Amino acid sequence: MPKKVVHYINQFFAGIGGEDKADYKPEIRAGIVGPGLALKSALGNEYEVVATVICGDNYFGSNIDKGVVPELLEMIKKYKPEGFVAGPAFNAGRYGVACGTIAKAVQDELHIPVVTGMYVENPGADMFKKDVYIIETKNSSADMRHAMPKLAALLKKQMEGKEVLGPKEEGYIEKGIRVNYFNERRGSERAVDLIVAKVKGEPVYTDYPLPVVDKVAPAPALKDLAHARIALVTSGGIVRQGNPDHLESSSASKWCKYSIEGMDHADKKDFMTVHGGYDRAFITEDPDLCIPVDVLRELEKKGFIGKLMDYFITTTGTGTATNSAKRFAEEYVPLLKKDRVDGVLLVST
Amino acid sequence: MKLELGKIHIHDVQFGEQTKIEKGVLYVNAKELEAEVLKDDRLAGCHIELARPGESVRITPVKDVIEPRLKVEGPGCVFPGIMGKVTEVGKGVTYCMDGACVVTVGKIVGFQEGVIDMSGVAADYCPFSKTQNVCVVMEPKEGLETHVYEAAGRMAGLTAATYLAKALKGMTPDETETFETKPLLEQIAQYPDLPRIGYIHMLQSQGLLHDTYYYGVDAKQIVPTIMYPTEIFDGAIVSGNCVAPCDKVTTYHHEHNPVIEDLFKKHGKTLNFIGVVLTNENVFLMDKERHSDMVAKLCEYMGMEGALLTEEGYGNPDTDLMMNCRKVTQHGTKVVIITDEFPGRDGKSYSLADLTPEANTMxxxxxxxxVLHFPAMDKIIGTQESIEMQIGGWVGCKHEDGSFDAEIQIIIASTIANGFNHLCARQY
Amino acid sequence: MVKEIDRAGIPVTHICTVVPISLTIGANRIVPAVGIPYPLGDPTKGEKKSHEIREHLVTRALKALTVPVDKQTVFEEDF
Structure with missing residues (x-):
């Protein structure tokens, strides 16, 4: 039995039409369509392209929040695919975003290997390179006959459970993922050679290319502190005494929320710290050193601030991945918004 | 300063009536060793267990690992200022018990104690899966304050190593290596055509239960200073073990500092190894600023053209690392950083907590x-009770059959950030 | 975390010891804390002084929320 693969393409590659047909609604057809021929021949006899799912680029883009993804997933699911290919999209921006979106959804929801392809400057590449394998293509569909065999090869490798090598070997756009391996030489030995090369002005390399850190514009200033609702957030690992929610001492997987309602200070009988990255002795004795409930309560009484929220939000900062920290905030920010929080103090140790 | 290291190879360890080395086998009189360790009244109990490479044995929670060494000729003793008077070390002759280690094991002090597996997949990541280990399993007295217990544990390891080292007396080394660094001006004159390279060694000193010690002084009390490289081979630096297990620069790793070893290998060939700048990692920003200023100044003063830079630990020490890199570079010394990475289980986050554009060769x-699956072992030296609390573990990571899942940071020295291992990460 | 709060339009002051990390990750309103083991206060100086230090830092951090900024700003002094 050949292994089943489903292929996603847009209205243009399906031969339905160009810009004028970009509102074409989702449709699935048995067998191959358009570039599916190239895919079929690159995959070989042990694989079968059982269906081709087609969607107009504009339809996809304007319905991305209105259920186009679940709709497509339902269509794809019926064919019980074991692998999924989207595009390649080359330099077509909306098509690239659609390929990335659907490939990621199939990977996450149907748990099968996926691959797509696009030109490195396609906006879809930056959006999805961390999530799915994107074969790097040239900027026009003239590259189809070179690109499709690479897509097919990488899909087969994944479906056969073989080790996927680096971006250079496989031809995908670098995902920015840090993967371990055992080097032939130990680190110190390589470092010694590297510093000599650097001093001599010879070519050098780095194991870890510096990432570009994104910046966010500051939120507008608070106008009326005396009526503001202030929330306290910390990465100092402060938890309820006994750590009922098992917050980790390092590499936190979650955030917690604890009540400070009616408390005039943070007492050691109520709170403790589990942070594994500093000497906990001081904060253990007086949690106010990290969550300043005492001072905030006094300021609240004086009318300097409107209200100290009845809870604080906490996690452990040390060893916690930046993406996890981002996710925590994405999870609790809606809560802050719902509770009409006007300003936040975030205390890090 | 010139030091000869005489290595006596050890390929097996056994209990025996007398502590001695015979034909590469270390025999340990457990009773005598236990009695030596128990002279410390902070400990309620102690027993000795042996672990050899390839055995189905897990050692945890591990505090420190130490190679027994004996001063044979020249001033001072191994671990000066701790196991004997403060005397300058680094010259003369020192014997090493090559291939054997003391491993201190005991009820958890903090979250920072780790795991050594003597076989299985985790053994690939741990340098001490390949050594003959004499495990000192300690029990503290009831109600001992944690800092005091830590000090007792640290001393137990050094005491055991000093006791075992006596067996090296009168032996003939299987292998001898000589290391020499001359006073700065002479050293520079010796190889005028080779690049002048130094090493900036950052010692963990965050006061997290315990610290690193240099000639017996707590490293958080030092300002950056200059050291002859050979001093370290005589135990001038003793581990404080206050970071994630994977990052621990154990006392063994100070004795075997790989940067110093590898710089010596190329000394007089491709480079001129002129010395070590010793600095620390502090918990106050002012100290970080002051000490990185001083490091940059010392590098410039010594005429260093290039420097290797290592840290112990992760998180806020990354800031010390980056400050040192930036300021040293700006003072005219080129820098290569050696570091480990913590980009999350999916490898998608930033690897370090802080960055600087000068960190362009790492x-x-x-x-x-x-995350790795740690298979069940036939024998546990110590206890697996606290695995879930140890850094790298999590609640629910333990399975009924004695196996568990954990991040490799739970393994002692698995990603040690001085380049001792072959493990590396690349970008996919 | 601090960036996501800012992104949501809620002003946030990051009180932290290691200001360089805060600058690297992209916090916009920053107040330097005392030290890692005790960010707000200094127990080595006695309870009264420690509380006073905490009061100053918290007040400064709250006031920082009211200051319009257009770039990363470290509030080093009380104002």
Missing amino acids: ISCGNGNI
């Missing part, structure tokens, strides 16, 4: 967040 010691 050697990676691997991603410490990768």
Whole structure:
């Protein structure tokens, strides 16, 4: 039995039409369509392209929040695919975003290997390179006959459970993922050679290319502190005494929320710290050193601030991945918004 | 300063009536060793267990690992200022018990104690899966304050190593290596055509239960200073073990500092190794600023053209690392950083907590967040009770059959950030 | 975390010891804390002084929320 693969393409590659047909609604057809021929021949006899799912680029883009993804997933699911290919999209921006979106959804929801392809400057590449394998293509569909065999090869490798090598070997756009391996030489030995090369002005390399850190514009200033609702957030690992929610001492997987309602200070009988990255002795004795409930309560009484929220939000900062920290905030920010929080103090140790 | 290291190879360890070395086998009189360790009244109990490479044995929670060494000729003793008077070390002759280690094991002090597996997949990541280990399993007295217990544990390891080292007396080394660094001006004159390279060694000193010690002084009390490289081979630096297990620069790793070893290998060939700048990692920003200023000044003063830079630990010490890199570069010394990485289990986050554009040549010691399955072992030296609390574990990571899942940062020295191992991370 | 709060339009002051990390990750309103083991206060100086230090830092951090900024700003002094 050949292994089943489903292929996603847009209205243009399906031969339905160009810009004028970009509102074409989702449709699935048995067998191959358009570039599916190239895919079929690159995959070989042990694989079968059982269906081709087609969607107009504009339809996809304007319905991305209105259920186009679940709709497509339902269509794809019926064919019980074991692998999924989207595009390649080359330099077509909306098509690239659609390929990335659907490939990621199939990977996450149907748990099968996926691959797509696009030109490195396609906006879809930056959006999805961390999530799915994107074969790097040239900027026009003239590259189809070179690109499709690479897509097919990488899909087969994944479906056969073989080790996927680096971006250079496989031809995908670098995902920015840090993967371990055992080097032939130990680190110190390589470092010694590297510093000599650097001093001599010879070519050098780095194991870890510096990432570009994104910046966010500051939120507008608070106008009326005396009526503001202030929330306290910390990465100092402060938890309820006994750590009922098992917050980790390092590499936190979650955030917690604890009540400070009616408390005039943070007492050691109520709170403790589990942070594994500093000497906990001081904060253990007086949690106010990290969550300043005492001072905030006094300021609240004086009318300097409107209200100290009845809870604080906490996690452990040390060893916690930046993406996890981002996710925590994405999870609790809606809560802050719902509770009409006007300003936040975030205390890090 | 010139030091000869005489290595006596050890390929097996056994209990025996007398502590001695015979034909590469270390025999240990457990009773005598236990009695020696128990002279410390802070400990309620102690027993000795042996672990050899390839055995189905897990050692945890591990505090420190130490190679027994004996001063044979020249001033001072091994671990000066701690196991004997403060005397300058680094010259003369020192014997090493090559291939054997003391491993201190005991009820958890903090979250920072780790795991050594003597076989299985985790053994690939741990240098001490390949050594003959004499495990000192300690029990503290009831109600001992944690800092006091830690000090007792640290001393137990050094005491045991000093006791075992006596067996080296009168032996004939299987292998001898000589290391020499001359006073700065002479050293520079010796190889005028080779690049002048130094090493900036950052000692963990965050006061997290315990610290690193230099000639017996707590490293958080030092300002940056200059050291002859050979001093370290005589135990001038003793571990404080206050970071994630994977990052621990154990006392063994100070005795075997790989940067110093590898710089000596190329000394007089491709480079001129002129010395070590010793600095620390502090918990106050002012100290970080002051000490990185001083490091940059010392590098410039010594005429260093290039420097290797290592840290112990992750998180806020990354700031010390980056400050040192930036300021030293700006003072005219080129820098290569050796570091490990913590980009999350999926490898998608930033690897370090802080960055600077000058950090453009970094050697990676691997991603410490990768999750591994640790198979059940026939024998546990110590206890697996606290695995879930140890850094790298999590609640629910333990399975009924004695196996568990954890990030490789739970393994002692798995991603040690001085380049001791071959583990590395690359970008996919 | 601090960036996501800012992104949501809620002003946030990051009180932290290691200001360089805060600058690297992209916090916009920053107040330097005392030290890692005790960010707000200094127990080595006695309870009264420690509380006073905490009061100053918290007040400064709250006031920082009211200051319009257009770039990363470290509030080093009380104002």
